[in-house]
Amino acid sequence: MHLQHPLALILVAAILCTAGCGGSSGTPAAPVVKAPTVTLSPSALKLAVGAPLTLSWSSSDSTSCQVSEGLSPSLAVTGSTVIQHAAGGIYNYTVTCSGPGGVATSTARIVVPMTVLPTSYENKNSIPFDATAVPTVRALGIAKTLADEQDSVDRSVAFGDFFQEGRYSAFVMVGRFANLYGTGWSDVPGVGYFLGQDASGQWVDRSAELFKSTADRMGCISPSFTAVADFNNDRRPDIYIACTGLDFAIPGATPEQNQAAGRSFQVVYLSQADGSYRSQRVEEANPLYGHKAVALDINGDGNTDIVTSDFIDPAQPNGCGAPYVLLGRGDGSFQRDYSYIDRDAVRTLMPMCGFFDVDVVPVDGRLDLMIGGLTRVGLDQGSWGVLWIKGRPGGFDHASALIMPMPLDPASQSQYQFPLDILYDAASAGFYMKTTASGGYGTQWAILRFDRSGVLAGIIDQWLNTGVGQSPQFKPSSAMPGYLEAYSGGCAADLSRGDCGRRIRM
Secondary structure, eight states, X not given: OOOOOHHHHHHHHHHHHTTTOOSSOSOOOOOOOOOOXXXXXXXXXXXXXXXXXXXXXEEESOSEEEESTTSOSSBOSEEEEEEEOSSOEEEEEEEEEEETTEEEEEEEEEEEOOOOOSSHHHHHHSOSOOOOEEEOTTTTTOOOSSTTEEEEOGGGOXXXXXXXXXXXEEEEEEEEOOOSSSSSSOOEEEEEEEEEEOTTSOEEEOGGGTOSSSGGGBOOSEEEEEEEEOSSSSSSOEEEEEEESOSSOOTTOOHHHHHHHHOBOOEEEEEOTXXXXXXXXXOSSOOBOEEEEEEEOSSSXXXXXXXXXXXXXXTSTXXXXXXXXXXXXXXXXXXXXXXXXXXXXXXXXXXXXXEEEEEXXXXXXXXXXXXXXXXXXXXXXXXXXXXXXXXXXXXXXXXXXXXXXXXXXXXXXXXXXXXXXXXXXXXTTEEEEEEEEEETTEEEEEEEEEETTSOEEEEEEEEEOXXXXXXXXXXXXXXXXXXXXXXXXXXXXXXXXXXXXXXXXX
16 A cells, blocks of 8 residues: 655645635634614603603614704713703704714604694784785685685684694684575675695695584684684683674664674684584673674683673663673683673773774783774764773773874875774884775775874875785784784785785884
8 A cells, every 4th residue: 555645645735725724824804893773762742832851862883972953962872861842843853873883863753732822912913923824715726615605704814733733724714605685795604714734835724634524613604803812721722703793784674683683603613622623602692793802811810711892782771882801711611791891981982882893912011902993972083093991910990091093094084994903012112003994095904003102103004905815914024023914814826916915014
C-alpha cells in the first residue's frame, strides 16, 4: 500500500477549507442595526378647553425623541407630558425618535371643541372666525327638505361648534310658503339647516348628522334674529330664535286679527345627550312678537337667561309691549320675569310701542341694555332712537337711561330708523350701529358711530341697498383688526357681491 506524503495532505486540506472552514482569519460580519420604533398614546382624542391632556410615548432602538406643537424640543425615548389647551381647535401632535437605524414618527389628532362664551354678544362678535358671510341654501344648490321651502332668512344665521369638531359651523332657517293668503311671503313654520365647510371651504349641508327627523328641524314662520349660548349647561352651543308670526298684513283682516297673526311662539334648538339637536318651544303659552333677543346670565346663578322684546302686549291699556327677561332654568327651559327691567319706565321713554331691537352690550365691564325703536310720540325728526340703560350687578340702572337719537340720511333726508345691530369697540370707545333709512332715493344702509357718551360721532359708511347679498349684521374682523365684516346667511353664491363683500373700517 502506497502512503501519500503528509505535506501533500496538508496542502489539499488548506485548499478545501477556503470553501468555508471556520477560524479566526478573515473579516468579521457587521452587527445588525435595528430601525427605531415609537408609539404616541394620548389620554383622550377629544377634550374640553383647559382639560389636561397627557401625551405618552415609548420607543425602541432610539437615542432621542422630539415632540411637535411647541413642546420640549428634546425628550427622553420614553415618557409623557401634560398639555392644557387655552383655545378650541384641532391639534396635531407628532413624536419623532431617532437612532442609529433611522427615524420613526407617530402622530395623534386631538379635537378641542370651540368654547361657548357667556353671552350671545360674545358668541357673535368675539369668535375668531371670519367666514360669517354664508350663501343661501338655494345659492349653494342644497336640495329642499320640504317642497314648499323658499330660501334662507338672512337674520337666522348663527355660528358655533355644533358638530364638536374643533371648528365653527353655521345654522340657518329657510322660510316656507303655503300660499295661505296669496301674498308670496312665508306663512308656515320654516326649516333649520346645519352647514359645515368642506376641505375647500365650501359650505355643505350636514343637517342629517344633527337632526334625527324633520320634526326636529321645524322652527317658526319669521325668524328675526338668533342668540347663541349654552342654555342646558352641557358646554355645547344652543340656538334661541327670536320669532314673529306673519310679517305682513293679511288682506281684509282686522287690526286685532293681524296682531294675533303677527305673534309667535319662540323656538330654541337645543343640544341633546346623543349629540343631536331638537327644536322646541321656549314657552307653551304666551306667544309674542319677538323681533330680537340676547342671552346672558343676568342674575348670576350660572344659568343663561334671555332678554327679549315684545312689540305688542294685549294686557296693556295701549297694547304696548316692552322688553323683559326669560330666566333660564339650566335645562333649556325658561320662566318669565318682569322684575329686572322697569317696563313702565321704558314705556314712558318709548311711548309709541316701537320696541324692535334689544341688545345687551359690554361697556366698561358692565352689560348695558340698549333698546332701539320709536322714542317719542309721532314720526317727526328725532323720533327714532336708542334707549341706553346702563347695567349694574343683577340688572340695570334705569335712573341712568338716556336716548341716543338717530340722525337724518343725507341722501334721502329721512331719518335712520332703529339699529339692526349694535357693537361697542373699546379701542375706539365707540358704538357702531347698522341701520337703514327709507326715502325717495331708495333704502339706504349705513354704519353710524356714537361716542361713549352717546353723542353721534359721524356716519362711517352708507350705501344703497340693492337687495343682493344683504347683511343686516356685522362683526369685528379677526383677520383685519379695525374692520367690520358681514355676518349673514343671506348672501349670493358670489360672496363678493353686495353687503356680503363689504368691509367697513371702524
